Amino acid sequence: MPLTVWILGDQILSPHPALQNLETQTSRQEIIVLMIESRSQAQRLPYHAKKLVLLYSAMRHYAEVLRASGYRVDYRVAANTFAVISSHRQEYRTDRLVTMAASSVRGRRFQNSLLSKLGIETHIIPNTQFLSTIYDPLPDVAPGQAVRQEQLYRGMRQHFKLLIDDQGQPVGGTWNYDQKNRQALPKNLTSPKVIHFEPDSLTKQVMEEVDQFDRLTGSAEGFDLAVTHESALRAVDDFLTQRLPYFGTYEDAMRQRAPVLFHSKLAAYLNIGLLTPLELVQAAERCFYDGKAGINNVEGFIRQVIGWREYMYWQYCRLMPGLAAENYWGSANALPTFFWHGRTRMNCLRQVIQRVLDLGYAHHIERLMLLSNFCLLAEIHPDQVYEWFSSAFIDAYEWVMAPNVYGMGLYADGGQIASKPYIASANYINKMSDYCQTCSFDKNQRTGENACPFNFLYWNFLLKHQDKLRKNYRMARMLHNLKFLDDQEKGAVQDQAQQFIEDLEK
Ligand code: FAD
Numbered sequence: 001m002p003l004t005v006w007i008l009g010d011q012i013l014s015p016h017p018a019l020q021n022l023e024t025q026t027s028r029q030e031i032i033v034l035m036i037e038s039r040s041q042a043q044r045l046p047y048h049a050k051k052l053v054l055l056y057s058a059m060r061h062y063a064e065v066l067r068a069s070g071y072r073v074d075y076r077v078a079a080n081t082f083a084v085i086s087s088h089r090q091e092y093r094t095d096r097l098v099t100m101a102a103s104s105v106r107g108r109r110f111q112n113s114l115l116s117k118l119g120i121e122t123h124i125i126p127n128t129q130f131l132s133t134i135y136d137p138l139p140d141v142a143p144g145q146a147v148r149q150e151q152l153y154r155g156m157r158q159h160f161k162l163l164i165d166d167q168g169q170p171v172g173g174t175w176n177y178d179q180k181n182r183q184a185l186p187k188n189l190t191s192p193k194v195i196h197f198e199p200d201s202l203t204k205q206v207m208e209e210v211d212q213f214d215r216l217t218g219s220a221e222g223f224d225l226a227v228t229h230e231s232a233l234r235a236v237d238d239f240l241t242q243r244l245p246y247f248g249t250y251e252d253a254m255r256q257r258a259p260v261l262f263h264s265k266l267a268a269y270l271n272i273g274l275l276t277p278l279e280l281v282q283a284a285e286r287c288f289y290d291g292k293a294g295i296n297n298v299e300g301f302i303r304q305v306i307g308w309r310e311y312m313y314w315q316y317c318r319l320m321p322g323l324a325a326e327n328y329w330g331s332a333n334a335l336p337t338f339f340w341h342g343r344t345r346m347n348c349l350r351q352v353i354q355r356v357l358d359l360g361y362a363h364h365i366e367r368l369m370l371l372s373n374f375c376l377l378a379e380i381h382p383d384q385v386y387e388w389f390s391s392a393f394i395d396a397y398e399w400v401m402a403p404n405v406y407g408m409g410l411y412a413d414g415g416q417i418a419s420k421p422y423i424a425s426a427n428y429i430n431k432m433s434d435y436c437q438t439c440s441f442d443k444n445q446r447t448g449e450n451a452c453p454f455n456f457l458y459w460n461f462l463l464k465h466q467d468k469l470r471k472n473y474r475m476a477r478m479l480h481n482l483k484f485l486d487d488q489e490k491g492a493v494q495d496q497a498q499q500f501i502e503d504l505e506k
């Protein structure tokens with residue numbers, strides 16, 4: 001009796017573990033690989049057109065590779081996933097289905113319901129897209145116990161022996177090189193162009209189809225991403241040779257005309273299985289041993305992948321579904337409409353939002369210290385922020401978006417994920433970028449017609465939430481500065497913040 005291996009669209013691993021496990025017991029001809037482009041999933045939010053093109057084109061290329069290597073592939077475009085599995089089953093007369101555990105809670109619930117709803121025997125193999133599902137460094141943490149990224153990161157580095165010496169200690173003598181990193185960008189330093197890939201005929205076909213969808217963010221035009229494992233590896237090579245040598249040093253810098261700077265732009269590939277985290281960090285580690293990149297840059301990058309990425313997934317599994325209902329600050333304002341078109345007087349937000357709508361990408365500091373910083377200070381409801389981020393980014397998936405938006409970006413979970421709320425005024429943005437130089441707002445003014453909104457929103461937030469903020473020792477310095485504002489100034493920032501927020505909703 002033939003057997004179905006259902007490969008999810010964000011699990012196009014090479015080789016896929018389900019196929020690998022079956023190879024020894026079953027011939028390729030007995031396996032029917034089922035792949036589904038679910039149109040109902042694609043319409044849940046106005047997803048970025050380039051994200052859908054990436055996903056569908058990569059899936060279709062993957063199906064071709066499987067066919068060429070002797071598998072039978074049933075590739076379906078469908079409105080309803082239940083219905084399609086049911087009709088697949090009847091057509092191919094399969095009574096067993098093997099699949100890999102989905103990365104999202106919703107996906108796992110769906111997989112678990114297949115036996116009762118469709119009467120199909122379902123074997124769900126463990127998810128191997130994350131290192132923390134292969135090795136959990138903190139298996140005995142009690143519910144509610146605070147865990148920080150650093151704890152998980154060190155356990156990961158030791159277990160996978162990344163930048164670890166023979167004594168089990170971190171190479172270079174320290175776990176973290178933050179003091180050397182996070183520098184502002186020198187004026188004369190330009191960042192290299194990121195490799196781009198010409199769409200082939202299959203990708204062009206997908207671009208045309210996606211552009212017909214009713215609800216979309218951005219458009220498919222200008223799509224230039226990798227859609228195969230081979231091209232994703234070329235993108236890795238481009239990053240390792242061109243940008244890794246500066247990655248950590250300038251990881252917090254922002255520049256108007258350089259969306260990627262020295263970042264990798266690889267998250268979208270990692271999140272659908274075109275790349276795997278271990279191969280990526282091992283390749284970065286080799287660059288250090290080969291003398292091609294310094295320890296601060298390589299460690300900084302490895303920390304992002306096996307520290308932050310794994311920590312976010314680990315926390316997602318631990319804190320969902322409650323995480324996506326958190327609202328610690330009681331924020332209730334509507335997301336300004338300029339998030340959907342980019343037309344605002346604030347230069348930093350205008351540039352970054354327009355770029356996100358175009359490319360589906362902004363690097364981490366722009367996501368954190370511009371976009372979510374603004375949403376936190378303007379007290380936008382977390383669910384609306386979540387919906388926008390989920391729609392607008394090419395690398396957005398629930399497991400990564402929920403902890404980053406509710407946890408790191410908005411601190412809506414009260415600090416279960418981030419060790420402090422990430423808030424800043426124009427002072428920080430000006431120090432780390434060139435946005436303020438051409439903005440019609442004044443970065444130095446706290447109140448007044450031309451005062452930068454980040455300033456009065458920041459001081460208003462500190463004043464309004466000082467009781468909650470005082471509970472976090474990392475906020476002490478910011479709160480201390482409140483004493484330099486007299487009562488009149490405090491009243492002025494609060495009035496202007498309130499007016500600004502009211503105007504946003506008009
Ligand atoms: P790089 O700066 O080159 O970093 C290397 C890799 O580290 C990334 O590719 C990514 O896989 C990983 N990484 C670094 N930080 C994080 C993090 N906080 N969480 C998870 N992985 C991390 N990342 C997504 O993959 N999808 C999202 O939808 C997403 N939404 C975000 C929303 C907010 C509000 C914030 C603050 C962060 C979000 N991130 C998200 C995390 C991070 O910003 C992106 O992974 C990163 O910017 C992707 O660009 P890059 O590949 O150039 O990353």
Ligand code: SF4
Pocket residue numbers: 345346347348349425426429430435436437439440441442443452453454
């Ligand atoms: Fe952004 Fe304010 Fe700087 Fe303008 S002045 S770019 S709004 S931080």
